[in-house]
Amino acid sequence: MDQRLSLVTLGVRDLERSLTFYRGLGWEPDRIVEGTVFFQAGAIVVALWDRELLAEDSVAVDSGGWGGITLAHNVSTPAEVDSILDSIEDAGGQVRRRGAPTEWGGYSGVFTDPDGHAWEIAHNPFWRVTEEGATLLD
Amino acid sequence: MDQRLSLVTLGVRDLERSLTFYRGLGWEPDRIVEGTVFFQAGAIVVALWDRELLAEDSVAVDSGGWGGITLAHNVSTPAEVDSILDSIEDAGGQVRRRGAPTEWGGYSGVFTDPDGHAWEIAHNPFWRVTEEGATLLD
Numbered sequence: 001m002d003q004r005l006s007l008v009t010l011g012v013r014d015l016e017r018s019l020t021f022y023r024g025l026g027w028e029p030d031r032i033v034e035g036t037v038f039f040q041a042g043a044i045v046v047a048l049w050d051r052e053l054l055a056e057d058s059v060a061v062d063s064g065g066w067g068g069i070t071l072a073h074n075v076s077t078p079a080e081v082d083s084i085l086d087s088i089e090d091a092g093g094q095v096r097r098r099g100a101p102t103e104w105g106g107y108s109g110v111f112t113d114p115d116g117h118a119w120e121i122a123h124n125p126f127w128r129v130t131e132e133g134a135t136l137l138d
Numbered sequence: 139m140d141q142r143l144s145l146v147t148l149g150v151r152d153l154e155r156s157l158t159f160y161r162g163l164g165w166e167p168d169r170i171v172e173g174t175v176f177f178q179a180g181a182i183v184v185a186l187w188d189r190e191l192l193a194e195d196s197v198a199v200d201s202g203g204w205g206g207i208t209l210a211h212n213v214s215t216p217a218e219v220d221s222i223l224d225s226i227e228d229a230g231g232q233v234r235r236r237g238a239p240t241e242w243g244g245y246s247g248v249f250t251d252p253d254g255h256a257w258e259i260a261h262n263p264f265w266r267v268t269e270e271g272a273t274l275l276d
Binding site: 001002003004005006007008009010011012025026027028030031033034038039040041042043044045046051054055057058059060061062063064065066067068069070071072073074084087096097104110112115116117118120121122127129132133134135136137 | 139140141142143144145146147148149150163164165166168169171172176177178179180181182183184189192193195196197198199200201202203204205206207208209210211212222225234235242248250253254255256258259260265267270271272273274275
């Protein structure tokens with residue numbers, strides 16, 4: 001199995017609400033097919049799909065809450081972290097942790113989308129975000 | 139907020155067990171720092187970290203189960219789907235859905251890792267997996 005990921009699907013309870021939220025952050029769907037929203041997010045795809053259908057398709061029992069996965073979006077400066085977090089509540093999400101220096105030498109904060117999916121917005125000075133949008137450990 | 143994702147962190151209960159599992163699938167960590175395993179997975183990073191610490195860092199209440207996010211790894215043929223699924227149980231995961239044609243015209247199956255994180259292995263003839271490992275909607 002190659003060391004790569006193709007798709008992250010976020011189960012949502014109200015597709016229109018989620019679509020409005022991600023649009024509010026500046027994301028625009030590349031395709032909407034039969035109730036599934038697909039964003040080309042750099043080299044991978046992020047999808048929004050009905051949470052019950054996703055649970056069934058994944059042969060998973062839905063806990064109803066957070067399930068041990070957190071997403072992150074890295075940016076090049078602490079100011080960009082704050083700028084994104086400042087836009088979250090107007091868009092319909094919740095800031096859970098304001099931007100602040102981290103123990104590991106970076107700067108980050110956390111928001112949740114309307115379904116409670118957690119996103120860390122981070123500046124990691126030891127990683128590199130390329131012009132093409134890749135995040136590299138080097 | 140740019141339309142891209144940098145990092146997916148999987149909360150795990152036993153880091154060694156998870157590392158052994160992902161190594162068994164052919165993944166090799168690029169860095170292990172203070173109990174966190176980082177894989178450069180194409181243009182993004184996949185990390186394994188203690189689930190309790192991840193919940194705390196994410197300001198999340200841990201449901202203990204699946205929380206509405208499923209990952210997918212796309213390949214170029216149905217035979218590759220079956221080949222990956224055939225390797226899962228020896229590596230320490232569980233096949234939840236065997237490879238089979240899907241309603242949307244592809245072919246997929248699902249496994250869970252030792253912590254129950256769900257991965258769909260899929261062949262989607264309408265998408266493109268590039269030689270560099272990007273998954274594109276076009």
